[in-house]
Amino acid sequence: MLNRVILIGRLVRDPELRYTPNGVAVANFTLAVDRPYLNQQGERETDFIRISLWRKLAETCASHLGKGRLVAVEGRLQVRTYETSDGQRRQVTEVVADDVRFLDWPKDRAASSSAEDIGDFPDLSDLGTEVELGEDDLPF
DSSP, X not given: OOOOEEEEEEESSOOEEEEOTTOOEEEEEEEEEEEEEEOTTSOEXXXXXXXXXXXXXXXXXXXXXXXXXXXXXXXXXXXXXXXOTTSOEEEEEEEEEEEEEEOSOOHHHHTTOOHHHHOOOOOOGGGOSOOOOOGGGOOO
């Protein structure tokens, strides 16, 4: 059996973090994912997909992600049923994430980021720009 989902989209709102009675962290957010085709009006439609995260991943995402951030989510699709307080049965489909990749910088950091913020990079300016390759140097 195989149940894997990979999505790339933007958070609709900040993640909601809470803890189970046993102290396990759980977070939820909704991911807006554009469909890969245009509708009859020439516009892209968007799916809004509920994402659930557990434990350390939940805490990390809750503290570092916010509305509008671009992320890649990998996990499994889960369908669960529950009963409301008035006795109605409801069904929820969500992705239970086991990996989230941050694909952009936070808006407040993007304006001030520089090479010094990211880390030390070697100075490549003295390497020159001309390189001569012979036929024996080509990999094909």
